Amino acid sequence: MSNKKKLWQIFGPVLAAFVLLACVFLLPFPLTHYSQNDLRESSVSFSSQIVKGEAVKNAAFSDKKVNYVPFFGSSELSRIDSLHPSVLAEKYKRNYQPFMLGKAGSDSLVHFLNMQEMQGTLKTKKAVYVVSPQWFTKTGSDAGFNLFYSPLQTVDWLRNIGHNQPSETDQFVASQLLEKSVVKNNAYYHRLLTKVSKGEKLSTANLSTLDIKHQILSRQDALFSRCESSSNYKSRVLPAAKSLPKIYSKNALDRLGYEEGQKGTTNNDFHIKNSFYTTRVMPEKKALKGAQKDYDYTKSVEYAYFQSVLDNFAKNHTDVMFVITPVNQRWAKYTGLNNDMYQESVQKIKYQLQSQGFNNIADLSKDGGKDYFMQDTIHVGWRGWLELDQYLNPFLSSDSSQTNYQINNRFLSKDWQNLKPSKQSLSSFK
Amino acid sequence: MDVKAGVLEIIEDVTGEDMSNQMDEDLFESGLLDSMATVEMLLALEQRFNIQAPVSELSRDDWNTTNKIVASVTALMG
Amino acid sequence: MPNLQPYADPNYFVYLLLALVPLAIGLYFGKRFVAYEILVSLAFIFLIFDDKTHAGQGVALIVYSIWQFLLGWGYVRYRKEHNQSSVFYTVTALSILPIFLVRLSGAGIFHAQLSLLGFLGISYLTFRSVGMIIEVRDGAIKDFHPVMFLRFMLFMPTLSSGPIDRYTRFAKDAAVAPAREEYIDLLGDATKKLFLGLFYKFIVAHYAEIAYNYFQGMAMSDAHHGMILSWWLIPVAYSYGMYLFFDFAGYSLFALSISYVMGIRSPINFNKPYASKNIKEFWNRWHMSLSFWFRDFVFMRFVFLFLKHKWIKNRNTVSTIAYFVNMLVMGFWHGLTWYYILYGFMHGAALAGNDAWIRFKRKHKKVIPHNKFTEGFAVVLTFHFVMLSFLVFCGFLDTFWFHR
Numbered sequence: 054m055s056n057k058k059k060l061w062q063i064f065g066p067v068l069a070a071f072v073l074l075a076c077v078f079l080l081p082f083p084l085t086h087y088s089q090n091d092l093r094e095s096s097v098s099f100s101s102q103i104v105k106g107e108a109v110k111n112a113a114f115s116d117k118k119v120n121y122v123p124f125f126g127s128s129e130l131s132r133i134d135s136l137h138p139s140v141l142a143e144k145y146k147r148n149y150q151p152f153m154l155g156k157a158g159s160d161s162l163v164h165f166l167n168m169q170e171m172q173g174t175l176k177t178k179k180a181v182y183v184v185s186p187q188w189f190t191k192t193g194s195d196a197g198f199n200l201f202y203s204p205l206q207t208v209d210w211l212r213n214i215g216h217n218q219p220s221e222t223d224q225f226v227a228s229q230l231l232e233k234s235v236v237k238n239n240a241y242y243h244r245l246l247t248k249v250s251k252g253e254k255l256s257t258a259n260l261s262t263l264d265i266k267h268q269i270l271s272r273q274d275a276l277f278s279r280c281e282s283s284s285n286y287k288s289r290v291l292p293a294a295k296s297l298p299k300i301y302s303k304n305a306l307d308r309l310g311y312e313e314g315q316k317g318t319t320n321n322d323f324h325i326k327n328s329f330y331t332t333r334v335m336p337e338k339k340a341l342k343g344a345q346k347d348y349d350y351t352k353s354v355e356y357a358y359f360q361s362v363l364d365n366f367a368k369n370h371t372d373v374m375f376v377i378t379p380v381n382q383r384w385a386k387y388t389g390l391n392n393d394m395y396q397e398s399v400q401k402i403k404y405q406l407q408s409q410g411f412n413n414i415a416d417l418s419k420d421g422g423k424d425y426f427m428q429d430t431i432h433v434g435w436r437g438w439l440e441l442d443q444y445l446n447p448f449l450s451s452d453s454s455q456t457n458y459q460i461n462n463r464f465l466s467k468d469w470q471n472l473k474p475s476k477q478s479l480s481s482f483k
Numbered sequence: 484m485d486v487k488a489g490v491l492e493i494i495e496d497v498t499g500e501d502m503s504n505q506m507d508e509d510l511f512e513s514g515l516l517d518s519m520a521t522v523e524m525l526l527a528l529e530q531r532f533n534i535q536a537p538v539s540e541l542s543r544d545d546w547n548t549t550n551k552i553v554a555s556v557t558a559l560m561g
Numbered sequence: 562m563p564n565l566q567p568y569a570d571p572n573y574f575v576y577l578l579l580a581l582v583p584l585a586i587g588l589y590f591g592k593r594f595v596a597y598e599i600l601v602s603l604a605f606i607f608l609i610f611d612d613k614t615h616a617g618q619g620v621a622l623i624v625y626s627i628w629q630f631l632l633g634w635g636y637v638r639y640r641k642e643h644n645q646s647s648v649f650y651t652v653t654a655l656s657i658l659p660i661f662l663v664r665l666s667g668a669g670i671f672h673a674q675l676s677l678l679g680f681l682g683i684s685y686l687t688f689r690s691v692g693m694i695i696e697v698r699d700g701a702i703k704d705f706h707p708v709m710f711l712r713f714m715l716f717m718p719t720l721s722s723g724p725i726d727r728y729t730r731f732a733k734d735a736a737v738a739p740a741r742e743e744y745i746d747l748l749g750d751a752t753k754k755l756f757l758g759l760f761y762k763f764i765v766a767h768y769a770e771i772a773y774n775y776f777q778g779m780a781m782s783d784a785h786h787g788m789i790l791s792w793w794l795i796p797v798a799y800s801y802g803m804y805l806f807f808d809f810a811g812y813s814l815f816a817l818s819i820s821y822v823m824g825i826r827s828p829i830n831f832n833k834p835y836a837s838k839n840i841k842e843f844w845n846r847w848h849m850s851l852s853f854w855f856r857d858f859v860f861m862r863f864v865f866l867f868l869k870h871k872w873i874k875n876r877n878t879v880s881t882i883a884y885f886v887n888m889l890v891m892g893f894w895h896g897l898t899w900y901y902i903l904y905g906f907m908h909g910a911a912l913a914g915n916d917a918w919i920r921f922k923r924k925h926k927k928v929i930p931h932n933k934f935t936e937g938f939a940v941v942l943t944f945h946f947v948m949l950s951f952l953v954f955c956g957f958l959d960t961f962w963f964h965r
Contacts, residue, residue, distance in 0.1 A: 056745055063749045067756075238612070240563040332782045517841075518856055519880045522864045529869075538865045539692075539857045540701040540729065 077276075079268060084275045087112040089119070096121060097139050097290055098283035099131045099156040104163065105203035106274035107170035113152050114174040121152040122449055123174065125164045125362075126183030128157035129378055129432040133285065134317075135293045136310050136438040138445060144294040145301050149449045151181070158197025160188040161358035165226060166206035168365050169213055175369040179449060182362070183376040186398045186418070187431060189353035202235055205270040207242055211255060212263050219249045221462040222364040225357060303439070310435035314425025323383045329429040346389030350398035352471045356405065360464040363409060367458035374413040374448045375406055376441060379421030384430045401474035404482070410458040415444035486532070486560075490553050493527045506550045511543055521546075528552075534559040564615065565608040567721045568762075568815045574755075577605060581822050585748070588824045593738040595708070598823065602717040609681060609721075618680035625659055625683065626714055629690040630707070632656050633697075637705035640697050649698045656694055660687045660894075668897035681721050684894060688725045688854055689714055695858055701729055709735065718819035722812060724830045724850035734825045744824060751821035754814040762811025769804035776800050777957055794961070798952035805951060806834070809848070828853075835947070838939045839919075840911040843947060851891075860887040880916060885909035895954075904954040911946060 085108060087095075092113045095103060103109045113121045124130060124138070130153040133140065138151045154167060164182075168175060207230070214223055227250035230236045237243060245259060255263075298305050314324070321330045334341070366373050377399055380390060399418045406414060417433065417440060420426050428434020433441065463469060463483065472478055495501050498515040502508060510516040516524065525536035534556065545555050565573050580601050587594045610619025636652045663679040693713075696702045713731050739747065780793035813830035820827040827850075834847035844852040863883045866872075873879050885906070892905020922929050952958065 056741060059745050059749070063745070063752050067752060234614075238564045243563075518861055519864060519876065519883075522861050522868060523876070526865065526868055535700070536865075537699050537701060538861050539695050540699050540727075541857065541861075 078272045084272065089116075092116060092119070092121070093150075094283050094286045096150060096152040097131075097133065097285040099153055099285075100283065101156065101159075101201050102278050104154055104159060104167045104201045106205060106278040107209065107271060108275040108278050110154075110171045110174070114171060114178065120149045120178075122149045122179055122181065123171070124151045124153050124181045124183065125159075125167070126153070126155045126181075126376075127159045127185055127188070129183060129185065130154075131156055132428045132432045132434050132438075133289045133293065134428065134434050134438070135296060135313055136306060136435055136442070137290070137293070138438065138442065139286075139290050140293045140297070141301075141438075141442055141446075143290055144297045147446065147450060149179075155201075159201055160193060160197060161355060161362045162193065162226070162229065163197060163201040165358065165361045165365060166202065166210060168362070169206055169210035172213055172369060175366065175371040178371075179453060180366070180371050180373045181376065181445065181449075182366075182373055183378060184359070184402060185378050185431070186350045186395060186402070189350040189355040189398055189402075191349070191353055193354045193358060198233060199235055202233070203270075203274075204239075204242065205267070205274055207236070207246070208263055208266045208270055211245060211249070212260065212267060214249065214255065215260065216254060216257075218254055219252055220364070221465060222361045224250050224252050225465045226361050229354075229358075303443070306439050307436060310439050311425055314428075314435040318425070323381060323387065323430075324425060324427065325381065325384065325429045326434070334430070341388055343389040345385075346391065348390055349394060351394060351401060351474055354470055356401070356470050357465045359402070360405065360462075360469075363405070363411060363458075363464075364460050364462075366411075367409070367456075367460045370456045370458075372413075372453045372456055373411070374415060374444065375411060376415045376444070377402060377418045378431070378433060379418045379427070379437075380431050381427040381429065382422035384427075385421070397474045400476075400479065401472070404474070404479045405464055405469075409461055409464075410456070413448060415441060417441065486557055487553050489531050490528070490549060490556060493524055493531065494549060494552070496527065497524045502549045507548045509547045510549070511547050528556055532556055532560055563608065564612040565605070567605075567609065567717075568812060574815075577819065578822070580604070581819070584824075585822055588738050588744050589741065591738050591741065593735075593824065595712070599708075599712060602712075602715055605717050606715060606720065615681075617677060621678050621680040622682075625678070625680070625686065626711070628659065629656060629686070629714060630710065633690065633693055633710055634705050634707070636694055637697055637702065641703075644698070649694075652694055653691060656691050657687060660684060664893070664897050670897065685720070685723045685725060686714060688723075688851075689728070692725075692854065692858060693728045695862075696728055706732075716820075716825070718823065718825075719816045719827055722809075722816070723848075724813055724816060724828050725854050726825075726827050726850070730828075731825065739824050747821045747824065747826070751818040754821070755818040758811045758814030758818060760811075761807045761814065766804055766807035766811055769800055769807055773797065773800040773804045777960075780957070780961060789962070791961075794952060794958075797955075797957055798948045801955045801957070802835075802948045802951045805955070806831070835944050836940060837943050838936055839943055840908065840915050840946065843943055844908075844912070847947075855887050855891055859890055860884070863887070877916070877920070881913040884912040884916075888912065898956070898959070900953050900956050900959055904950055907950045907953065911950075 087109065092109075095109050095113060114123065139153070141147070142150050155164065159167075210223075210226075219227070227246040231243065231246050231250060236246065245255065245263075248255065248259075297309070317326050318324045318330075320327045321334070323330070323334075325334060380395065382392075385392065385395075396418065399416065403414060403416065406412075417426075417437065420437065420440065423436065425435045426433065426437040426440065428437070461483075469482065472482060491501070491503050494510075497520045498510070500515055502510075508515075521541065522538065525538060525541070528534065529536045536559075546552055565576065567573065584594055584598055584601065587597075606622070607619070610616060610622065632652055632655055636648075639648060659678050660683055663683060667679075693702065693710075709732055710728075712735055713726070713728050716726070716731070719726065738744070776793055776796040780791050780797055783791045783793050810831040817827055817829065830848055830850050832846040832849065834843055837843035837846055844856075860883050863886055864879055867879045867883075868876070873882070886909075888905040888909035889902065890905075891908075892902045895901040895904070922931075
């Protein structure tokens with residue numbers, strides 16, 4: 054056999070494979086179809102894959118049969134019990150169905166990028182944003198970021214900026230992303246984000262390479278985001294809905310929440326759900342005593358991340374409700390978490406919201422001592438979910454109202470991040 | 484001294500097989516020589532032919548048959 | 562500058578293969594561009610260490626290379642005139658010294674700062690340099706070629722985790738360009754290995770790792786006070802065994818593939834290890850370049866020394882001790898933790914036991930059956946023993962028992 058022929062035999066199949074691959078990624082035929090059941094399951098799968106990608110989000114939020122409303126949040130979203138928002142919406146045939154985005158580790162920076170893939174949705178739909186003061190640690194959480202980040206988010210974000218001058222928020226987020234190893238080590242994104250962080254406009258050439266990237270990455274997303282399957286809706290939401298009374302009555306449901314909470318928290322004095330207590334608390338119980346007495350949520354880079362999210366809501370005129378979560382008071386006493394500090398951080402969050410016109414706030418932060426309001430240490434459950442429903446149902450069931458937000462970019466500054474909140478310091482912050 | 488006869492004798496000593504009819508049989512692949520037996524063979528060769536055996540640098544491709552061993556030993560004797 | 566960890570993601574292959582195109586064209590036409598080869602090697606090593614988190618390691622690698630260069634150069638010069646055992650042992654000890662200090666500090670026994678001497682690949686480079694010194698001692702290497710020495714020490718495809726090559730073998734390949742026919746065959750083999758490696762590492766190992774993490778989680782959540790064993794440890798062991806093989810074999814295939822493109826036939830590392838009929842065969846098929854290195858430089862030298870000086874008469878006793886020494890040294894090389902050492906001990910015992918069984922079997926040839934079924938049984942038994950030893954090796958027991 055001639056050498057040339059041999060070379061063809063070696064590299065021919067490789068070439069053919071690349072051509073095939075190019076076809077899958079570049080040709081414009083649809084790859085995926087999501088059934089009603091797929092979407093329903095996705096709404097309570099809490100998968101990081103959904104936060105990373107755009108295919109499932111696009112399909113859910115443009116669905117014609119069910120009005121899926123995005124719930125941005127973190128670990129609390131997955132506390133499914135009889136009074137969980139998804140269960141109540143299912144049982145009482147609400148005209149909305151929550152679509153949960155996030156799980157443990159997803160904070161505001163994650164959600165800023167997450168939202169870049171669904172800007173259209175934010176323009177037309179209401180949204181719920183669950184803020185946990187636990188996000189507001191000094192340096193923010195890094196571990197979570199890697200779990201939820203995908204280059205597709207960055208590509209979508211840069212395409213949203215387009216030919217415009219990057220806003221202060223864009224510059225801030227770009228400078229933060231440049232610190233993350235997943236972004237830093239990629240020469241391409243490093244170059245583009247450096248540009249954005251300096252406030253320079255993207256060139257037409259930049260944007261056309263972004264279009265190609267988008268084509269490839271969104272294909273990849275559509276191909277692989279269906280790999281993760283979940284059955285939470287079928288196995289947890291539907292059975293829970295079945296056990297509820299036919300007609301909605303706050304008092305009856307409250308009693309039910311009380312009873313279920315009582316039944317579910319028998320192995321400890323903290324009113325923590327039994328299974329959570331045995332697996333997460335008991336092994337380290339001794340070490341946790343007094344462990345949180347120096348925790349401080351009042352100064353954090355997260356305040357600036359949070360501001361980025363607010364800026365994005367304002368840009369899209371999203372009618373959004375914010376939920377501020379409490380901690381289990383019995384537990385906080387044991388770990389030594391400073392309650393005054395907690396309330397100060399809540400005041401700071403609320404000032405940031407209200408001074409910019411975000412007035413839909415469900416502040417549950419003072420309710421962590423009520424019986425069976427919490428499902429475990431920092432997550433609401435049973436009666437807490439029902440209380441939240443008193444805010445959510447009227448808000449989500451009514452028509453959208455005109456928004457009037459006034460964004461103040463000073464909330465991105467180090468001054469704000471490090472401001473010690475007090476009545477005086479807050480009201481004098483401009 | 485006849486190298487071939489000496490090598491055959493040593494191999495028979497170490498492996499218990501007379502290889503004079505299968506001079507090209509692969510001694511490692513057939514399992515006749517394992518690391519331990521190889522060392523014993525090398526030691527015996529060292530003493531018999533007054534050579535320095537390359538324990539660690541034993542290139543198994545040059546030592547895997549009786550014929551090759553004879554050749555390698557002859558080369559080492561210079 | 563981007564930071565590129567070897568074989569970590571698809572982009573790496575694109576960059577590396579593009580950089581190798583001129584070299585490959587040269588080899589195809591019978592020319593080896595040595596300067597270019599060194600340049601590519603250095604550039605890709607630089608890209609491993611060019612960010613803040615890795616820069617210290619880069620410096621350590623440079624210091625390490627100078628150290629080994631001086632030792633090699635000095636010992637070759639010395640060896641031309643003299644051949645004292647004490648000098649040989651001293652030079653060997655000095656060559657091992659860096660990894661020894663790094664391992665000590667890793668185990669918290671010594672100054673933590675000494676871990677600064679460590680870098681990605683130090684354990685594999687140590688084999689290259691120590692092996693070379695032993696070859697000088699044995700007279701297999703007569704002259705010191707500075708350029709060839711550095712090409713060998715810093716050969717990039719196998720820098721981070723092997724396969725472990727030998728200087729004399731490497732130098733034979735690296736001195737010339739292969740014949741065109743041979744090089745085409747090498748390219749064919751390289752392509753096959755690359756794609757098999759991609760399948761192993763990025764698909765099979767990926768899922769095996771997910772399973773491994775899942776089972777670890779299940780074992781941890783199953784654990785309660787004073788618990789010593791959990792059923793979940795069984796899938797932990799098997800999923801880790803699969804993950805380790807497909808991850809490492811996949812990586813080794815990459816390293817070989819790139820070596821071949823560069824016209825260097827680095828030795829293979831895996832040959833269907835889980836189909837071995839006994840533990841000795843397993844070590845002839847598993848991480849072969851490592852186990853052969855240990856066989857030649859530890860086991861055989863040890864046995865040779867003992868038999869030559871007749872310190873112990875009984876050959877079976879000598880080989881039993883040698884097995885334990887061999888596998889324990891390998892355990893220590895992995896790191897100074899109880900589980901690596903226990904792993905070494907288990908394999909030492911298994912090798913010695915295997916030899917004893919074979920001797921027993923030979924004596925009772927007539928009563929002990931040998932057929933397809935006993936062979937199948939042997940494969941199954943060996944596999945399960947290996948998985949048990951990997952449960953120790955993976956270190957999860959340390960977490961499970963002592964760090965809950």
